[in-house]
Amino acid sequence: MQLQVTNSPFNKEQTEYLNLLLPTLTETQRIWLSGYLAVSQNANASFQAEAELNATLEPVESKQPLNHVSVRDVTILYGTETGTAQMLAEDLGEKIKEREIEVNVSSLDDFKPKDLKKVQDLLIITATHGDGDPPENAISFYEFLHSRKAPKLNDVRFSVLSLGDQSYEFFCQTGKDFDKRLEELGAERLYARIDCDVDFDEPAAEWVEGILQKLDESKTLDLNEGTRPLNVGIPEEKSVYSRTNPFQAEVLENINLNGAGSNKETRHLELSLEGSNFEYEPGDSLGIYPQNDPELVEEIISELKWNPEESVLINKQGERRSVREAFLTHFEVSRLTKPLLVKAGELFHNDELTTFLNESSDDEIKTYIDGRDLLDLVREYPPKDVVPEAFIGILRKMPVRLYSITSSYKANPDEVKLLIGSVKYPGFRQEFAGVCSGQCSERVEPGDTLSVYIHRNPNFKFPFDPNTPVIMVGPGTGVAPFRSYLEELEELGIKGKTWLFFGEQHFSSDFLYQVEWQRWLKDGVLTKMDVAFSRDTSEKVYVQHRMREAREELYQWLQAGAHLYICGDEKNMAKDVHQTLVDILVDQGNMSQEAAESYLSEMRKQKRYQRDVY
Structure with a gap:
């Protein structure tokens, strides 16, 4: 139901802001907000009653107030290549600040290793780069922590959130290394490490919620401090669109920049951002949620003999989509990973697949995975008595594709331009195109839309000083x-x-x-x-x-x-x-x-x- 002045106690301006905000909230966020408002109301009433009581009492000198707050400071360090870990770290920092807990957020490179002994609660959010290597802005800290110079950390509590990609052999290795090393140095685990695949939103939210709960448990409320007044004002206009709520951007132009005789196909895409309130800077990227090849999707559904319109659950928030839409836009079907193969072995009840997994070496499994997709898997090892929703449950969410923006926002407000090279891979059945580059080069025309969001890249920023070469x-x-x-x-x-x-x-x-x-x-x-x-x-x-x-x-x-x-x-x-x-x-x-x-x-x-x- 849309809020209106006539059906709520809010004025016109407030209802407009609330109507923009409420549809973007997840079920978890709605529950948290309702609880927060209820607790705030009760707390304000309690503080008011206490203030009235204190006014009737004689003042008593004290070196510290009763119910003194014994809160440990929190240090959040991030290692990132694309800015995702930084975004998560800064968001968590804001949530901790709201709890009136002292918090410091910094990249791992900017943090002085000698200050590690002073840290009380240490939270590390890090990506893994290449073949299990730390991101560039985490290398110095990583090397220090694994050196003989690293101090004992017996008074430190810690937790690690790892970002990675399960299609790589050394999945989330940097986070695993940090987690293991901190324990070896004597630190106490505040909350268990969580490893995130490319679809990190739900596991990252679980980790953040767990961290905040642990911090709340260790915090003693200081009732004598009273409540701080809320800073209520008119919020600046911000986009309601984001990674979890992408904007449908209309394609204005889609041009092949390569000339006759080229071995390549490089597409110049121009997209309209009108109505998104997006802004970006040179160095930022545009995230695109691509769609799988419709022909591949239809072949998979046909092979499984499913009804393409059957409704299936696609996430923990309870959203449902048809089987066709789930395969087309929400889940990865163009490649296999070892974790998917293991889950399929448990679900398919296919003796040949079970034998293959039990008797094959890691190298043999890698060889099988290379160049095969979901259609190959269900053809070679057909699942028995598996319902669509259970099958969907083992698939990996569709990874977003990030492309460096090739236009200036100041020169092109309400537009964004991209440079996308069409990628071809040798496959088991035939050569196939990259999911997103194939969609953009073969199936996207002016007038179509793409699901997009702006991805900030704070580690690739340019100077605008004419004196800086x-x-x-x-x-x-x-x-x-x-x-x-x-x-x-x-x-x-x-x-x-x-x-x-x-x-x-x-x-x-x-x-x-x-x-x-x-x-x-x-x-x-x-x-x-x-x-x-x-x-x-x-x-x-x-x-x-x-x-x-x-x-x-x-x-x-x-x-x-x-x-x-x-x-x-x-x-x-x-x-x-x-x-x-x-x-x-x-x-x-x-x-x-x-x-x-x-x-x-x-x-x-x-x-x-x-x-x-x-």
Whole structure:
């Protein structure tokens, strides 16, 4: 029911805000809010009665009030690559502040290890990167904690929230390592570690609720302090859309930027954000909830001989959808993972699958998983007497896809632009496309909508000081955030020293945004640009080769305080570029390898060396 002035005690402005807020609340949030309001009302009545009683009594001197608050300070540290862990840490910090508990929120890199002995309650929220490695802004703390310099932590209580992806072998490894090491150092576990897959909302909320409950249990209310007045005012207009309530953005343009003869397909998408109240900055990403290939979904349903319109439960909040919609938009069906295979072995009652799982090595299971999807699984090991809702219950939620925004909000209000490379994978039956890139390249047309939200990336932020030189390295679609940055510089009228290294396969067919770079070079928004087209010469030339050629000037820029940004492929490009930087520092700065690494590490701590790699 919509609130109105005529059916509630609220004025028009209040009803408008409440009508925006209430539909976004989960069932858990509604229950908590109703309890909070009830407790607040009772507490206010109690404090008022106590105040009236105290007014009739003679004042008594005391060094500390009765029922003194004995609350431990809380330290929240986060390790993140994309900003998700930071978002969760800051949200938890606000919830703890509301309980009038002292809390400090910091990245693991910014926290001074020597202060670890002073910590009372330590909460760590961390992602895992690559092959079980800590995120870049957690490396220093991770190394300290696992060194012989780490102190005993007998007076510390702790808990860890791990973020990861079950499709990787070392799932949530960094969080597991922190959890184990803190226990080894004598710290007491405040609340059990929770490991989150890409669909982290529900397990993360469970962990937060558990932490808050433990903190509430250890807090003694100080009735003598009274209540603090609520700061009631007109809230600033914010978007009601978010990761858990995505906005349906209309597709305005969907253009293939590659020319004839290219081996690639790179889509430039323009989406309308009108009505979303979204804002973003250069370096931020757009999250897209993709849809599975409808043909694959229909084949799976047909193979299982299910009614596609049968209603099934899709989450703990009690939402229900048809089998077809659940497969199409809510769950991953295009790839298999070992946890899914194990759950299928328990559910399918298929003797062949059970035997395969019991008798196969990890390597054999990995080989089976590689290139197979859900259709392959149910064809090869058909489930027996499994109802749709039970089957849906073992599937992984559809992972969101993050794409670096390639436009400036200030230059394009109510619009967002993306650069998406179409990805193809060898499959067991046939070659198949990436879920989101395939949807965008094959099935999305102007007028269609995509489910989106803005994903902040606080670890990839640009300076807007004309006196700060900026070096950008972005081959292929990695150039997206740099286009956003330069477009914003142009909009703001800022002209400083900017240098872009761009690489692709062919000059004639793959020079993404060529006209814009040339215009910005002419107008002075972009100072320098070096390009590498790997397939146009007998020997392949990449961005790191261009960096080596310009090593003398590049070193001078670094010495002058330049900020350095790298965006793109992690496994090859980012590692090669990093090693090139080390080599340049050794060659031009007369440094040892160790000193060069230390130089880059210090740049990273100063936020002068930032990477957005995937």
